[in-house]
Structure formats: structure tokens, C-alpha cells
Amino acid sequence: xxxxxxxxxxxxxxxxxxxxxxxxxxxxxxxxxxxxxxxxxxxxxxxxxxxxxxxxxxxxxxxxxxxxxxxxxxxxxxxxxxxxxxxxxxxxxxxxxxxxxxxxxxxxxxxxxxxxxxxxxxxxxxxxxxxxxxxxxxxxxxxxxxxxxxxxxxxxxxxxxxxxxxxxxxxxxxxxxxxxxxxxxxxxxxxxxxxxxxxxxxxxxxxxxxxxxxxxxxxxxxxxxxxxxxxxxxxxxxxxxxxxxxxxxxxxxxxxxxxxxxxxxxxxxxx
Amino acid sequence: xxxxxxxxxxxxxxxxxxxxxxxxxxxxxxxxxxxxxxxxxxxxxxxxxxxxxxxxxxxxxxxxxxxxxxxxxxxxxxxxxxxxxxxxxxxxxxxxxxxxxxxxxxxxxxxxxxxxxxxxxxxxxxxxxxxxxxxxxxxxxxxxxxxxxxxxxxxxxxxxxxxxxxxxxxxxxxxxxxxxxxxxxxxxxxxxxxxxxxxxxxxxxxxxxxxxxxxxxxxxxxxxxxxxxxxxxxxxxxxxxxxxxxxxxxxxxxxxxxxxxxxxxxxxxxxxxxxxxxxxxxxxxxxxxxxxxxxxxxxxxxxxxxxxxxxxxxxxxxxxxxxxxxxxxxxxxxxxxxxxxxxxxxxxxxxxxxxxxxxxxxxxxxxxxxxxxxxxxxxxxxxxxxxxxxxxxxxxxxxxxxxxxxxxxxxxxxxxxxxxxxxxxxxxxxxxxxxxxxxxxxxxxxxxxxxxxxxxxxxxxxxxxxxxxxxxxxxxxxxxxxxxxxxxxxxxxxxxxxxxxxxxxxxxxxxxxxxxxxxxxxxxxxxxxxxxxxxxxxxxxxxxxxxx
Numbered sequence: 001x002x003x004x005x006x007x008x009x010x011x012x013x014x015x016x017x018x019x020x021x022x023x024x025x026x027x028x029x030x031x032x033x034x035x036x037x038x039x040x041x042x043x044x045x046x047x048x049x050x051x052x053x054x055x056x057x058x059x060x061x062x063x064x065x066x067x068x069x070x071x072x073x074x075x076x077x078x079x080x081x082x083x084x085x086x087x088x089x090x091x092x093x094x095x096x097x098x099x100x101x102x103x104x105x106x107x108x109x110x111x112x113x114x115x116x117x118x119x120x121x122x123x124x125x126x127x128x129x130x131x132x133x134x135x136x137x138x139x140x141x142x143x144x145x146x147x148x149x150x151x152x153x154x155x156x157x158x159x160x161x162x163x164x165x166x167x168x169x170x171x172x173x174x175x176x177x178x179x180x181x182x183x184x185x186x187x188x189x190x191x192x193x194x195x196x197x198x199x200x201x202x203x204x205x206x207x208x209x210x211x212x213x214x215x216x217x218x219x220x221x222x223x224x225x226x227x228x229x230x231x232x233x234x235x236x237x238x239x240x241x242x243x244x245x246x247x248x249x250x251x252x253x254x255x256x257x258x259x260x261x262x263x264x265x266x267x268x269x270x271x
Numbered sequence: 272x273x274x275x276x277x278x279x280x281x282x283x284x285x286x287x288x289x290x291x292x293x294x295x296x297x298x299x300x301x302x303x304x305x306x307x308x309x310x311x312x313x314x315x316x317x318x319x320x321x322x323x324x325x326x327x328x329x330x331x332x333x334x335x336x337x338x339x340x341x342x343x344x345x346x347x348x349x350x351x352x353x354x355x356x357x358x359x360x361x362x363x364x365x366x367x368x369x370x371x372x373x374x375x376x377x378x379x380x381x382x383x384x385x386x387x388x389x390x391x392x393x394x395x396x397x398x399x400x401x402x403x404x405x406x407x408x409x410x411x412x413x414x415x416x417x418x419x420x421x422x423x424x425x426x427x428x429x430x431x432x433x434x435x436x437x438x439x440x441x442x443x444x445x446x447x448x449x450x451x452x453x454x455x456x457x458x459x460x461x462x463x464x465x466x467x468x469x470x471x472x473x474x475x476x477x478x479x480x481x482x483x484x485x486x487x488x489x490x491x492x493x494x495x496x497x498x499x500x501x502x503x504x505x506x507x508x509x510x511x512x513x514x515x516x517x518x519x520x521x522x523x524x525x526x527x528x529x530x531x532x533x534x535x536x537x538x539x540x541x542x543x544x545x546x547x548x549x550x551x552x553x554x555x556x557x558x559x560x561x562x563x564x565x566x567x568x569x570x571x572x573x574x575x576x577x578x579x580x581x582x583x584x585x586x587x588x589x590x591x592x593x594x595x596x597x598x599x600x601x602x603x604x605x606x607x608x609x610x611x612x613x614x615x616x617x618x619x620x621x622x623x624x625x626x627x628x629x630x631x632x633x634x635x636x637x638x639x640x641x642x643x644x645x646x647x648x649x650x651x652x653x654x655x656x657x658x659x660x661x662x663x664x665x666x667x668x669x670x671x672x673x674x675x676x677x678x679x680x681x682x683x684x685x686x687x688x689x690x691x692x693x694x695x696x697x698x699x700x701x702x703x704x705x706x707x708x709x710x711x712x713x714x715x716x717x718x719x720x721x722x723x724x725x726x727x728x729x730x731x732x733x734x735x736x737x738x739x740x741x742x743x744x745x746x747x748x749x750x751x752x753x754x755x756x757x758x759x760x761x762x763x764x765x766x767x768x769x770x771x772x773x774x775x776x777x778x779x780x781x782x783x784x785x786x787x788x789x790x791x792x793x794x795x796x797x798x799x800x801x802x803x804x805x806x807x808x809x810x811x812x813x814x815x816x817x818x819x
Contacts (some may be wrong), residue, residue, distance in 0.1 A: 019779070041656060061766050063428045064428060065306060065424070065428060089432065090430065091430075092427070092428055092429065093429065095428065097425065097428035097429075099419050099421065099424070099425060102421075103421035103422050104425070105422045105439065105440055105443050105444065106444075107443040107444060108439075109564060111562075111564075114324070115551065116428055116429070116431075116439050119426060119428030119430070119431040119435045120430055120431060121431075121441065122435075123438065124397035124434070124438055125434040125435045125437065125438035127438045127442060129563065130563070133342060138560060141560055141562065154564040157328060169425075172425075176430075
């Protein structure tokens with residue numbers, strides 16, 4: 001899947017790298033304070049932290065939906081702060097984003113929603129399934145096959161269950177032919193069985209297509225079994241950064257400020 | 272709160288007094304009713320052919336006007352909403368245009384366009400089309416603002432451009448609201464077309480005005496009744512379409528539609544009932560896969576709608592005579608004609624104009640006061656949670672809906688004929704009309720109250736009336752006062768037009784100025800009305816703040 005990874009640095013070095021990233025919003029709220037870490041290609045990374053700890057803000061920075069107030073953020077070899085307009089859209093195009101609330105257009109058919117994942121490489125606005133070329137529709141069906149949703153291709157999206165919608169959202173992200181897949185609380189609105197399916201899908205797809213995945217999660221147990229590496233955030237600061245295999249539940253719970261571990265635990269994961 | 276009611280009541284009673292609306296006037300009206308019936312009976316009906324022809328012209332004009340306003344409102348609404356605006360300057364400019372469209376009355380626009388193009392349908396299309404932008408554009412911008420931001424954000428993250436986000440994420444979400452608002456405006460424009468007939472826009476309104484001008488009351492009332500019937504019919508049809516549109520269909524919906532959808536889903540290829548293939552199995556060969564939706568009920572319906580609308584456009588364009596070649600000549604005199612309207616002048620009638628303006632405000636106040644006396648009980652009985660029985664609720668909702676369908680100008684004509692020329696007829700017509708709008712607002716705001724206190728009151732053994740005054744009215748009061756002020760605004764705007772049919776107020780001068788071609792007076796009247804409505808807007812803003 002070489003075509004999926006289009007990079008500006010010749011394919012070497014970390015996929016995402018943050019140095020001292022700080023974000024202050026207009027209201028004076030500081031969401032991120034001096035966040036710094038690197039993500040190597042193909043890693044599955046889970047962000048842990050309470051709501052309001054800055055997980056969503058961090059993911060939106062990596063997807064270039066926000067820009068840091070200070071510090072440097074490089075994604076796929078691009079300096080995000082310097083990118084504008086179509087350059088910025090070119091970077092976003094290669095980053096799939098799976099949202100907690102799916103963010104599909106409920107009024108459109110499943111297939112059209114998946115096709116809309118290709119908008120970044122299409123010219124001009126589209127409305128209606130017939131405005132997408134045949135080859136794109138076939139590609140979209142293949143992604144729906146992968147997430148097990150092709151039987152619902154022509155159904156109105158709002159009629160699907162939450163778990164089904166999240167699988168469609170994953171297919172839409174795959175339609176971007178992404179290099180990075182971001183997931184913001186992808187299973188927080190789902191029942192345990194659907195949550196399990198979605199998490200398994202994300203991991204399998206990441207391995208098949210050697211995607212880098214960064215997901216924010218609430219459930220510590222789920223994160224430990226799923227990710228290669230855990231980063232904990234509290235009040236916008238990194239308080240934990242360790243390989244998942246080296247952590248147990250109580251150590252990871254430290255992120256939530258309940259147990260000990262007030263000092264950041266930093267272990268080498270890139271070497 | 273109490274202060275507001277005292278102020279409102281005293282203003283209402285003062286206006287009623289100075290306009291001479293009292294019981295004796297009404298009693299005299301009742302005796303005139305007999306004379307009225309003698310004068311109009313038997314109704315002289317126009318021929319069926321003529322009725323069909325004029326109905327066609329009216330519907331065509333209103334349809335094209337609404338379509339024009341929709342077409343112009345869409346880009347304006349996109350620029351006016353924060354969702355897809357290229358720049359704050361665009362936003363300010365299009366908001367300004369939308370407000371301006373609402374500020375210029377449709378009758379004034381119609382006078383301008385009749386002067387340009389002569390009698391016919393085109394002035395109506397342009398006047399209603401441009402004036403409607405004020406409402407349609409604003410509501411469209413609101414509908415765009417109200418779309419859920421999630422899909423937009425998702426498309427941003429995909430790297431979609433502004434245009435792509437707009438078409439893929441915003442339009443599908445807002446489309447039902449767009450259509451519903453268009454239909455609603457169609458109903459309003461059909462009622463407005465009656466007014467425009469008096470300044471020379473072709474259709475039923477024109478025939479009606481013409482008949483009254485010849486004192487052929489039998490024929491005039493017949494046309495009025497035909498228009499009334501048409502209004503009620505379209506109101507019924509569009510209300511039911513709107514209700515279906517705005518309900519988000521779940522799994523296929525109910526009734527025939529749901530049945531058909533489920534059936535087509537079950538029998539169609541790749542239907543929803545099929546089980547997903549287990550992951551890892553070979554997908555079907557690329558070339559043989561179905562990549563367009565099965566031809567089910569939804570697709571058939573979409574086709575039917577599209578064909579109906581296109582056919583409507585074609586029939587309207589051909590039937591109403593808008594495409595008439597002599598119309599193109601009209602555009603040539605555009606700037607000269609505009610020059611006739613500027614600068615504003617009073618033609619030496621300033622005193623008369625000011626008196627008429629005061630009378631207009633009084634009509635608005637008196638009509639809103641009387642209307643509220645009628646609308647509060649009717650609206651209360653129409654509220655589902657208060658009326659107590661389904662039948663009562665249903666009957667009064669029906670009454671409210673029926674009154675809303677009445678064109679107030681037609682009602683005013685009936686009152687003018689029954690109790691004679693003058694502001695009393697105008698007051699009664701607008702008071703009756705208020706039941707339609709204010710009654711609906713009352714019922715809606717009562718239905719929105721929190722039922723907790725109501726339950727608590729029943730639990731401690733209170734009577735129905737006690738509950739109404741203690742638990743229901745105080746909760747709904749801010750909404751009710753908001754509705755009252757809105758109704759006052761609507762009534763004062765309408766009162767400026769009543770003079771067209773001799774029901775008092777400044778509208779008389781509007782008609783006179785049109786006939787004597789003193790177009791600068793029309794501009795002055797428009798500006799004076801602006802000033803009144805603007806002051807009223809300020810006052811009601813202050814009052815609303817005081818009540819909350």
C-alpha cells in the first residue's frame with residue numbers, strides 16, 4: 001500500500017512529531033501545555049485522560065483542524081504552522097479521522113457518505129451518488145466490504161445503529177487512502193459488543209495497511225489491550241508515556257489522578 | 272408584567288375609542304349585514320372557464336414568485352450564515368440585502384413594476400419574489416446555521432473545500448427545511464396576491480378589485496370566496512407536505528410509504544435484510560457489482576417531485592404571460608421610473624398623511640387588543656396539554672388553521688361591505704386575522720410548558736381553573752408577550768395596506784398616489800411606515816427585556 005503514504009521527507013523519521021506544543025483558545029483557556037512526543041510509522045497509540053484533559057484538542061491539532069499557539073508540530077514531514085489553504089487540505093487528506101458522534105450525513109445513503117471520503121482528491125462540490133465516478137463507487141464498496149457494511153450500501157445512513165454508523169465512518173476514512181488514522185473516543189457512544197467490533201476493526205486495518213493510528217479512549221483496560229503505546233494527558237500536559245506492555249491497569253489509572261504516579265513516567269519507546 | 276398588560280390594555284382601549292369602535296357600531300353593522308346580503312345575493316358567479324383561467328394565472332404568478340425568491344435567497348443565505356461565508360464583509364452585505372428586501376413592502380414594489388411593465392403577471396412575480404427574500408433568506412440562513420456541525424467538521428478533516436462541505440454536508444441536512452419554508456412562503460404569497468390585484472397585478476385579486484371598483488359586489492365576493500377556497504386548499508396541502516418533510520423518517524416511516532419502502536428493501540437486490548458477508552471472503556467481481564441504488568419508492572418519489580416542479584415552472588412561465596415580448600421593453604425605463612420615486616414628497620398632504628399614519632397605528636393597537644381577547648381562549652383550547660380532550664384540541668387547531676388561511680384583505684372587504692368604509696372594518700378584519708397567528712403562538716407556547724408544576728398542583732387538589740392561572744399562564748407569559756408584540760408588528764404593517772380597500776389608515780393615500788401618479792408620495796409613506804415599525808421594534812425590544 002505504498003500509494004497510501006505520501007510524504008515530504010522521503011519516508012524517514014516519525015510520522016507525527018510535536019515539540020513544546022501549547023494551545024490557548026480565545027477565551028483564555030489553555031488546552032495544551034508544552035506537549036512533545038514523536039510517533040513512528042505504523043504505531044498504534046492510545047491517548048488516555050479525563051474529559052477536558054486535552055485529548056480531543058491534541059487530535060484536532062494532528063489533523064490540522066487547529067494550529068498550535070506556540071511550539072512546533074510536524075505531520076508527515078510538513079510544518080503545520082506554515083501550511084495554508086490548499087496545502088493544509090492536502091495534509092488533511094492523508095489523515096483519516098473517526099469521531100465519537102460518527103459525523104456522517106444522516107440524510108445521505110451509506111455509499112455516498114463513504115464516497116465523500118474522496119472529496120479531498122476530487123475537483124468541485126458533489127451532491128448525489130451519481131456525481132461520483134464509477135471507479136470511486138466501486139472502491140467505496142470495497143471499503144464497505146472490509147468493515148462488513150456493504151449490504152447496507154443504499155440505505156439512508158440515519159437508519160443505522162451506532163456501531164454500524166461507526167463502521168461506515170471507518171470506511172469513509174479508508175476512502176481517503178490515509179497514512180494516519182485518528183480516532184476521537186471512537187467507541188464512547190457504543191454498547192460493549194459494538195465497541196469491541198469497532199476497536200478490533202481499527203487494529204486489524206492498521207496492521208493490514210501499516211497505518212499509524214492515534215486514538216483517544218476513556219477505558220484503561222480497552223486501551224492496554226489495544227495499543228502499542230499509551231500517552232496520558234492531564235490538564236493539557238503529558239503525564240505518562242510508556243509502551244502498553246509495560247503498564248498494568250493501576251499504573252495507567254494514575255493518569256486520572258486517583259492513584260500515585262504524580263510524576264511523569266517516561267520510558268523509551270522509539271528505540 | 273402587570274405593568275405591560277395595563278399599558279397594552281389602555282393603549283388598546285384608547286385606540287378603540289378614538290377609532291369609534293363600540294357596541295353600537297357593531298350593532299349597526301349587524302343590521303347592515305342584511306343589506307349586504309341583499310346587495311350581494313344572488314352571487315354573480317364568473318364562468319367556469321374564467322375561474323380556471325384566473326386560478327391558473329394566480330397560482331402561476333405565486334409559484335414563479337416563490338421560486339424566484341428561493342433562487343435568490345439560496346446564495347444570500349449561504350453568504351449570510353457563519354457556516355460558509357467567505358468573509359465577514361460578504362456576511363454583512365447579504366444580511367443587509369435580506370433586511371432591505373423585508374423593509375420594502377410588496378405593494379410598493381408592485382406599484383413600481385406595474386409602472387414599468389404595465390398590468391400583468393410579471394410585476395407580481397418580481398414584487399413578491401423580491402419582497403419574499405426578506406423572509407425566505409433569513410429563514411434559509413437560520414436553517415443553514417442549525418445544521419449539525421459534525422459532518423462539516425468531518426469533511427474539513429478529509430480536506431474538502433468550502434464548496435464541497437456546503438454541498439455534501441449542509442445541503443442534505445437543510446433541504447427539508449428549504450422546501451418547507453418555500454411552501455410556507457407560497458401560502459403567504461397566495462394571500463398577498465389578493466392585495467397586489469388592487470395595484471394592477473393580474474389574477475384573481477385583480478378581477479376582485481375590478482369588480483368592487485364597478486360596485487359589482489356579487490361578482491367581487493364570488494372572486495373573494497374563490498381565492499379563500501384556494502388559500503385553504505393550498506394551506507391544507509402544504510401543511511401536510513411540510514409535516515412529512517420535517518419528520519425524520521426512521522426505518523421507512525409509517526403508512527403506505529413505509530410499507531412500500533420496506534417492501535422494496537426486502538425484494539430489491541442488496542436489500543437491508545441480507546446478512547453481511549463474513550470478513551475475509553472474496554468480494555464479488557468488480558464489474559458485476561451494483562453501484563447505483565435500487566429503484567425503490569424513495570427514488571421514484573424524488574423523480575416524481577422533480578418532474579412536478581419542472582412541469583409547474585413550464586406551465587407557469589407559458590400560462591401567466593411572463594415571457595411576453597413587450598416586457599423586455601419595460602426594463603429600458605427602469606432608471607427613469609426609479610427617478611419618479613425620488614426624492615420623497617408630500618404633494619401638500621403632510622397633515623392628512625400624519626393623521627392617517629396615527630390612524631394606522633391605532634388600528635394596529637386596537638386590532639391586536641381585540642385579537643388577543645379572542646386568541647387567548649382559542650389558543651388555550653387548541654393546546655394539546657391544556658384543552659383536556661382530543662376533540663376540543665382538534666377542533667380549535669382546525670379553527671386556527673382555517674383563520675390563518677384567510678387573506679386579511681378579503682376579510683377586510685367583507686367588513687367594509689357590511690359595516691361601511693372606515694377604520695372600524697379594518698380593526699375587525701385584523702382582529703379576526705390575529706386569531707390565526709396569535710392563536711397558534713398561544714397554543715404552541717402553552718404546549719411547551721413544563722408539566723411538573725401542573726402535576727404538583729393537581730396532586731394538592733386544585734381545580735382546573737386554578738391550575739391554569741397558577742401553573743400554566745406564568746410559565747408561558749414571556750412567550751405570550753413575545754407573541755403579542757410580534758402580532759402588533761404584523762398588524763401595523765398590514766394596517767398600512769387596509770386603505771387600499773377603504774378600511775382606514777395610510778393605505779388610502781397609497782392607492783390615491785398610484786392613481787394620480789404621485790410616486791414621490793409613495794416613497795414618503797414607505798419611509799414613514801419604516802419609522803413607525805422601527806420605533807415599535809425598539810419599544811418591543813425594551814419591553815421583552817423588562818419582562819424576562
